[in-house]
Amino acid sequence: MSLAVVEVPAGVGWLQDERVRRRTGGILQYEDLEPCLAELLDRSALRFAHRTAAVDRSGRAITYKELWEGSARVAGGLLDQGVGPADRVVVHYRNGFPWLRAFLGVVLAGAVPVLPDPSCSDTELAHVAADSGAVLTLETDLPDGVPFLDGGASPDELALLYYVRTCGAGLRGVELTNTNVLSTIEAVAYAMDLTAEGARTVITAPLSTAVGCSVQLLPTLSFGGTVVAAGVRGTRVPWRHLRASFPTARCVRGWGVAETGGIGLLLPSEFRRRHPRSVGIPFGGIEVALLGPHAEEGVGEMLCRGPSVAQRYWNDPEATAEVFGDGWFRTGDQVFIDDDGFVNPLAVRVS
Incomplete structure (x- = not known):
């Protein structure tokens, strides 16, 4: 049985850059680079x-x-x-x-x-x-x-x-x-x-x-x-x-890996007290989704897509198909995303 991908709204407008626009394929992109x-x-x-x-x-x-x-x-x-x-x-x-x-x-x-x-x-x-x-x-x-x-x-x-x-x-x-x-x-x-x-x-x-x-x-x-x-x-x-x-x-606290261009999530300092375990919210055109049987409840494997996210691995088509399939990067990190859109680690790499 295949698992549904559940997209999660960003939730907080502080990090939303108005220069990012949705382009062909649904991915957000920066203008005038x-x-x-x-x-x-x-x-x-x-x-x-x-x-x-x-x-x-x-x-x-x-x-x-x-x-x-x-x-x-x-x-x-x-x-x-x-x-x-x-x-x-x-x-x-x-x-x-x-x-x-x-x-x-x-x-x-x-x-x-x-x-x-x-x-x-x-x-x-x-x-x-x-x-x-x-x-x-x-x-x-x-x-x-x-x-x-x-x-x-x-x-x-x-x-x-x-x-x-x-x-x-x-x-x-x-x-x-x-x-x-x-x-x-x-x-x-x-x-x-x-x-x-x-x-x-x-x-x-x-x-x-x-x-x-x-x-x-x-x-x-x-x-x-x-x-x-x-x-x-x-x-x-x-x-x-x-x-x-x-x-x-x-x-600052945040999350990112090479596959996402080093960025992904950022926790503004003013939200640290209310969300002490969180690694942040998406920024820079990054969108997140959850994959797993409990995705509708806010728990699952975190997926990412956005203008900084890679599309493939070098010289490794099998891993590329497994990790970057369906337009989303599978992070392998299990997280809980609360009602405000803040990502909280269950097993997540923090940078």
């Missing part, structure tokens, strides 16, 4: 050239101009090594300026950054490189050449390839298009008010993860903010350490 990530970041770098783009763990600062000049030289060096549009390149550094230049260099070269799970062993890293068909792995000296920018990618082309762990501890590539990534950027910038001048984001997760890269890094750089390094050794920083180190910072 840039065609690709490289063009968005390049315009940001030109506009905010003399602002501080990043601060590393030792306190060294780098401006947008300095970061883009260095990254464009990496792009030129990649071009000299034969890397072309849509080629995959593994980026494997710890959090820091080399990671930023390598990642942005790959983007500016028109290639696709392949970001392995930070816990990957050397053997697993070799598997990621082989499975993705990567033409190069960046992990030591950065390429250097004449500054270069390829801005010819289209919205539906592959932009990022995250390798994440499966429940069986294997690795699986998650494809995110330019539209997926740009939608995450818009959603986070709107919800966190990153368009305000002087916004600073503490990087609390490895930059090779969806939280570190798509949620924390890219939205900040896209709107002229400053990213500040905190975790650098492949682990997340506990929230109690963050509050002690950054007492005036705004800490």
Whole structure:
């Protein structure tokens, strides 16, 4: 007997972005996005050239101009090594300026950054490189050449390839298009008010993860903010350490995985007392549904769809059909959604 999918209304209007419109196929989409990530970041770098783009763990600062000049030289060096549009390149550094230049260099070269799970062993890293068909792995000296920018990618082309762990501890590539990534950027910038001048984001997760890269890094750089390094050794920083180190910072609770572009649910601080166990409500055009015999009662497996949600796994049609079938992403997380639309975990991953 097949189980019905029960769609759940968002319930709270605070996070609903009026720029999101329903398009063909019923999926909500952002209007007027840039065609690709490289063009968005390049315009940001030109506009905010003399602002501080990043601060590393030792306190060294780098401006947008300095970061883009260095990254464009990496792009030129990649071009000299034969890397072309849509080629995959593994980026494997710890959090820091080399990671930023390598990642942005790959983007500016028109290639696709392949970001392995930070816990990957050397053997697993070799598997990621082989499975993705990567033409190069960046992990030591950065390429250097004449500054270069390829801005010819289209919205539906592959932009990022995250390798994440499966429940069986294997690795699986998650494809995110330019539209997926740009939608995450818009959603986070709107919800966190990153368009305000002087916004600073503490990087609390490895930059090779969806939280570190798509949620924390890219939205900040896209709107002229400053990213500040905190975790650098492949682990997340506990929230109690963050509050002690950054007492005036705004800490938020939420849920998201690479398959949803790193976003999905966000819990506004004003709702924490009334919903202490909740991981939030949908935002950024994300819609949720429940699957299971008790879905009508608000309990079941959480499903997601939206502009930031991936459509497939890399080189894995069986898993794609199982997890992304019928236009919904099956999260595997069992939740209870209350009458106000707040998602409460029964067995859910929290970011």
